[in-house]
Amino acid sequence: MTEKALQQLKTAETEKISHLDYFNIGITVDCVILGYEEKELKVQLIKSDMQEYSGLYSLPGDFIRPDEDLEAASYRVLKEKTGLDDVYLEQVRTFGNIFRHPSGRVITVAYYSLIDIKNHKLQTDLNELHWHPVNEIKKLAFDHKLILDTCLHRLRQQVMEHPVIFNLLPEKFSLRELQELYEAILGVELDRRNFRKKISIKDWLLDIDEMEHNVPHRPGKLYMLKKQFRNKSVKTGAVLQFA
Amino acid sequence: MTEKALQQLKTAETEKISHLDYFNIGITVDCVILGYEEKELKVQLIKSDMQEYSGLYSLPGDFIRPDEDLEAASYRVLKEKTGLDDVYLEQVRTFGNIFRHPSGRVITVAYYSLIDIKNHKLQTDLNELHWHPVNEIKKLAFDHKLILDTCLHRLRQQVMEHPVIFNLLPEKFSLRELQELYEAILGVELDRRNFRKKISIKDWLLDIDEMEHNVPHRPGKLYMLKKQFRNKSVKTGAVLQFA
DNA sequence: TCAAAAGTGTTGACTTTACACCCATGA
DNA sequence: TCATGGGTGTAAAGTCAACACTTTTGA
Numbered sequence: 001m002t003e004k005a006l007q008q009l010k011t012a013e014t015e016k017i018s019h020l021d022y023f024n025i026g027i028t029v030d031c032v033i034l035g036y037e038e039k040e041l042k043v044q045l046i047k048s049d050m051q052e053y054s055g056l057y058s059l060p061g062d063f064i065r066p067d068e069d070l071e072a073a074s075y076r077v078l079k080e081k082t083g084l085d086d087v088y089l090e091q092v093r094t095f096g097n098i099f100r101h102p103s104g105r106v107i108t109v110a111y112y113s114l115i116d117i118k119n120h121k122l123q124t125d126l127n128e129l130h131w132h133p134v135n136e137i138k139k140l141a142f143d144h145k146l147i148l149d150t151c152l153h154r155l156r157q158q159v160m161e162h163p164v165i166f167n168l169l170p171e172k173f174s175l176r177e178l179q180e181l182y183e184a185i186l187g188v189e190l191d192r193r194n195f196r197k198k199i200s201i202k203d204w205l206l207d208i209d210e211m212e213h214n215v216p217h218r219p220g221k222l223y224m225l226k227k228q229f230r231n232k233s234v235k236t237g238a239v240l241q242f243a
Numbered sequence: 244m245t246e247k248a249l250q251q252l253k254t255a256e257t258e259k260i261s262h263l264d265y266f267n268i269g270i271t272v273d274c275v276i277l278g279y280e281e282k283e284l285k286v287q288l289i290k291s292d293m294q295e296y297s298g299l300y301s302l303p304g305d306f307i308r309p310d311e312d313l314e315a316a317s318y319r320v321l322k323e324k325t326g327l328d329d330v331y332l333e334q335v336r337t338f339g340n341i342f343r344h345p346s347g348r349v350i351t352v353a354y355y356s357l358i359d360i361k362n363h364k365l366q367t368d369l370n371e372l373h374w375h376p377v378n379e380i381k382k383l384a385f386d387h388k389l390i391l392d393t394c395l396h397r398l399r400q401q402v403m404e405h406p407v408i409f410n411l412l413p414e415k416f417s418l419r420e421l422q423e424l425y426e427a428i429l430g431v432e433l434d435r436r437n438f439r440k441k442i443s444i445k446d447w448l449l450d451i452d453e454m455e456h457n458v459p460h461r462p463g464k465l466y467m468l469k470k471q472f473r474n475k476s477v478k479t480g481a482v483l484q485f486a
Numbered sequence: 487t488c489a490a491a492a493g494t495g496t497t498g499a500c501t502t503t504a505c506a507c508c509c510a511t512g513a
Numbered sequence: 514t515c516a517t518g519g520g521t522g523t524a525a526a527g528t529c530a531a532c533a534c535t536t537t538t539g540a
Contacts, residue, residue, distance in 0.1 A: 025270050025309055027350060066268055066348050070339035094337040094352050096313035105309050107270060107352075109337050176491075193494070194530070217490040218537040419518070436521070437503070460517035461510040 026106040029074040030061035030144065032092075032151040033082060035117035035131060036168040041184050042117070042131040043148060044081065044124065045140070052102045053141035059148070060129060061108060074111040083123035088114040088167040088232050092154045093147075100143045112151040114167035159185055162234045163204045166225040174212050174220040175199065204229050269349040272317040273304035273387065275335075275394040276325060278360035278374060279411040284427050285360070285374040286391060287324065287367065288383070295345045296384035302391065303372060304351060317354040326366035331357040331410040331475050335397045336390075343386045355394040357410035402428055405477045406447045409468040417455050417463035418442065447472050 033044040045057035060081045064073040071089065079085050089111055096107035115122065117131065124130065134152065139145060159165045165181055166173075179195050199205065205223040212219035276287040288300035303324045307316040314332065322328050332354055339350035358365065360374065367373065377395060382388060402408045408424055409416075422438050442448065448466040455462035 025268075025307065027268050027270055064268065064339070064350075067341060069341055070337065070350070091336060093334060094313065096307070096352070098310060098312055107307075107313070109339070109350075174492090191531075192492090193532085196493085197495095198529095214539095215491080216539055218492050218539085220492055417519090434504075435519090436505085439520085440522095441502095457512095458518085459512055461512085461519050463519055 024105070026063060026101075026104060028061050028063050028106055028108040029070065029077060030059045030108045030110050030147055031074055031077050031081070032059060032110065032112040032148055033078065033115055033129075034112060034134075034151075034155070034168065035115045036181055036184065037117045037131065039180050039184055040133045040135065041152075041168075043134050043137070044129045045132050045137075046127065046129045048141040050102065050141065056139060056141040057132065057137075057144075058141035059144045060127075064109075070109055074109075074113075078113055081124075081127055081129050082115060083121055083126060084115065084119065086232065088164060090154075090158070090233050092151050095143055095147060097143065108147075110147045110151060112155060114155075114164060116168060116170055118170050156186055158234060162231075163202070163225060163229040164231070164234060166204075166229070167232075172208065172210065172222040172224055174222055176220055178223075267348070269306060269344075269347060271304050271306050271349055271351040272313065272320060273302045273351045273353050273390055274317055274320050274324070275302060275353065275355040275391055276321065276358055276372075277355060277377075277394075277398070277411065278358045279424055279427065280360045280374065282423050282427055283376045283378065284395075284411075286377050286380070287372045288375050288380075289370065289372045291384040293345065293384065299382060299384040300375065300380075300387075301384035302387045303370075307352075313352055314354075317352075317356075321356055324367075324370055324372050325358065326364055327358065327362065329475065331407060333397075333401070333476050335394050338386055338390060340386065351390075353390045353394060355398060357398075357407060359411060359413055361413050399429055401477060405474075406445070406468060406472040407474070407477060409447075409472070410475075415451065415453065415465040415467055417465055419463055421466075 031044075035042045035044070044060060046060055048054065048056050048058040060077055062073065062077050062080075064070065068076070070091070074089055074091075075085060078087060078089065090113070092110045092112055094107060094109045098105060100106065100108075134148065137145070137148065140148065155164075159182065165178070165185065168181060169177060175196055178199065179190055179192065182195070183190055204225055206226050208222055208224050210222040212222060274287075278285045278287070287303060289303055291297065291299050291301040303320055305316065305320050305323075307313065311319070313334065317332055317334075318328065321330060321332065333356070335353045335355055337350060337352045341348060343349065343351075377391070380388065380391065383391065398407075402425065408421070408428065411424060412420060418439055421442065422433055422435065425438070426433055447468055449469050451465055451467050453465040455465060
């Protein structure tokens, strides 16, 4: 490369200046925080504090700080809203329609996370966030209904392929609880015998030789997810298919 | 809601001002433009014009304009680089590590698109973009190798579930070409008889009663993708599984 | 003793895989 | 006539879906 050609190359410094005009789009993360309780999938929502969407709920989110990674921003939102940090978190999609936010041009990166609602460290009264059954949500502020639906769609794909669903359950759970959770997420009924066969083939579970307590019927065995499958984001794995 | 409470709600106008500090992150789209030629999957790359990455290739991309949607930005990049507009395009993931770009904080939304290289409208000499076989790419500027790999991973998922692969082929193609393309993308060898059976079950193809020409062997029949499957982005569909 | 859920196998239907021969064409 | 790929079916293995009865516990 000649010296002249070298001079014509942009440097980080010159490009920074020439592109300053474009540094005027806001960028946020929005978190679809999902939990499971009373046989229902629930999501954390907050009353929108924008006049334009007064009365509607919205997803928790925040602007990304210039010195923070995308994942760090969504972990920060999660930590601020739930008090939890060691949670499953996954990027789903970025939403950037021009008029999606009344304050101006704001592009948002959507994440979903899976929470064990019964976790004793979970603090949802820190804020004005509350759990809402996802099946009862008809309308949200901004494009948050679309974001929620996109995350739920992704979640359905993920639970069929990876052992992520366990992030929604307590450490110890029965096969009935697990099956009911699959049914809640997928919106189908599953055959108990076939379900147990398929789960057993996966070899995800550890039989801890404990039983349920305080159930008004014959107690079931309790299981834990094997350590090697306790991931906080998806890498790879085999496919799980139900009838 | 009381009048006082109403006054405490943010308006779009007040929020815009309070958040101005955050409007200092650059946001771009990067396009993984894929084509298929000589039994190889290829991607369009340009010599990086940044001194920091001198000698390396990078993906085409550009800053998103404040008045343009994400998809519009990636279509614009595509149109500028290839001259094509009616192409398959899909968002894959957003990359936003703090130091991914030497010019400053730049978050990029990655898209991949599928191009018929033999399309007569394709103009790749408009720019300094050229086709590179994806299997020969070891290193790219920025985090573009990671972006490329992520897109290829998504592409492999998509071709198993949706009839998107046809965007890489000419309008009329033989079953051999189609099978070789699947093999190139998935990196596996497929059994010819089983492949044809599975494709036939999908009922994606129209037998147009034409034959190949100028092949040094018995010519095969030509097919077209049925109109109802000619989508320029993925919606839904059944799963295709190979041996 | 009743209600509720736990736990457990088999069969038939379907899907997937492995595999080989003759045919049509161009060189 | 040779080389190349086109075109086609079957059988065995594996997977999936449907289905019922006995057991255990708490109330």
